[in-house]
Amino acid sequence: MLGSPFLATKRAVLYVLLTLSCAPVQAVLRWVGGKAQMRFPSWYHKKVLRCLGISVDVKGRKSTVRPTLFVSNHVSYLDIPVLGSLIPGCFVAKAEVAEWPVFGVLAKLQNTIFVDRRASRTAEQRDEITRFLEQGDPLVIFAEGTSGDGNRVLPFKSALLSVAQQRPGDAPLTVQPVSICYRLLDDIPMGRYLRPYFAWFGDMELASHVWEAIGLGRLTVEVIFHEPATIEQLGGRKELARYCQQRVAEGLASGLTGQPRPIEKAPQSLNKEAA
Numbered sequence: 001m002l003g004s005p006f007l008a009t010k011r012a013v014l015y016v017l018l019t020l021s022c023a024p025v026q027a028v029l030r031w032v033g034g035k036a037q038m039r040f041p042s043w044y045h046k047k048v049l050r051c052l053g054i055s056v057d058v059k060g061r062k063s064t065v066r067p068t069l070f071v072s073n074h075v076s077y078l079d080i081p082v083l084g085s086l087i088p089g090c091f092v093a094k095a096e097v098a099e100w101p102v103f104g105v106l107a108k109l110q111n112t113i114f115v116d117r118r119a120s121r122t123a124e125q126r127d128e129i130t131r132f133l134e135q136g137d138p139l140v141i142f143a144e145g146t147s148g149d150g151n152r153v154l155p156f157k158s159a160l161l162s163v164a165q166q167r168p169g170d171a172p173l174t175v176q177p178v179s180i181c182y183r184l185l186d187d188i189p190m191g192r193y194l195r196p197y198f199a200w201f202g203d204m205e206l207a208s209h210v211w212e213a214i215g216l217g218r219l220t221v222e223v224i225f226h227e228p229a230t231i232e233q234l235g236g237r238k239e240l241a242r243y244c245q246q247r248v249a250e251g252l253a254s255g256l257t258g259q260p261r262p263i264e265k266a267p268q269s270l271n272k273e274a275a
Contacts, residue, residue: 002197003215007053011214014051018044019106026109038088038137041110045084053218056082057183059251060225065174066136068228069164071244072178073252074142075150076200077210079180082221084110089138092129092163094145113139115160133168143244150182150199151192151256153249158241164231172230177244179251184220189258224251 022044029037049056063070070087072079080091091107095114098104107114113128132139141163143156164175182190182198190198198213200206226247234240253259 003212005215008211008215011052012211015048015214018047018051022047023106023109030109030111037111038090041084042086042088045081048081049085052078052081052214054078054082055218055220056085057220057222058086058225059222062086062225063174063176063228065228066138067133067168068138068174068176069161070138070140070176070178071143071156071161071248072140073153073180073248074144074147075180075182076147076198076213077206078198078213078219078221079142079147080110082180082223083140083178086223087138087140089140090132092139092141092160111137129163130166130168133163133166133173136168139163143241143248147201148199149201150195153245153252156241156245156248158238161231161237161241161244164237164240172232174228174230175240175244176228177226177247177251179222179224179226179248179255181222181224181252181255182219183222183255186217187220222255224255226251 022040026037026040026044029040067089070083070089072083084091090111090113092113092115093107097107097112098114100107111132113132129139141160143160144154145157145160146154148154161175164173166173182195184190185194197209197216198219200209229240229243231237231240234243
């Protein structure tokens with residue numbers, strides 16, 4: 001077993017104390033309403049990263065358009081504090097997450113939108129998403145529909161990007177692809193052997209995985225914001241999914257190899273307009 005039980009215990013205690021002190025505050029902020037309920041989780045996630053010894057290296061420029069739909073790959077439960085510390089918005093997650101112990105409660109306090117595949121809830125979920133977008137709140141979606149091993153990007157599910165068809169304020173919704181790359185452990189590049197200690201996928205047991213992960217050294221996660229686009233520029237939902245997947249995969253490959261990213265081009269339809 002890798003890692004230090006002492007370090008894992010220290011980080012776990014700090015995380016629990018932080019969460020127990022912050023959860024009531026966020027509960028009150030949700031009851032009161034207003035923008036503070038969106039900003040406070042971002043502050044909380046930054047503190048979580050500090051407690052767990054995680055630093056985030058940001059590349060690219062985050063969209064400042066409100067609202068923006070951020071479309072990311074999914075590697076670990078740690079993706080939540082990593083992205084949450086950078087994006088003061090809402091996550092879209094599968095309905096089962098709401099029932100998870102501890103994480104389900106935290107997800108609800110985060111203003112997470114839970115997506116249920118049952119047709120009977122489609123209209124209700126669409127209305128909830130529309131409400132957040134009309135308020136100008138950013139949304140974050142993990143377009144693979146599950147978490148991967150952190151070495152590659154799984155196919156993006158175009159159905160999950162149906163929210164991109166929304167037109168908040170009667171304007172096309174801005175969509176920005178985001179790559180998450182678990183790069184360094186104690187400033188040394190991680191290989192395929194070490195990455196599964198942070199990537200949570202398949203039938204891995206959650207509690208033991210968390211315990212091992214937080215007992216390791218200082219983790220550096222690279223987050224790359226790519227060129228935004230809209231569904232209208234790309235021609236449809238499937239084209240948008242392909243565009244986002246390609247950008248995210250390029251960013252992940254760049255992060256893993258340490259090679260510079262290729263120069264990003266505007267979506268094809270924009271090139272046509274410029275011509």
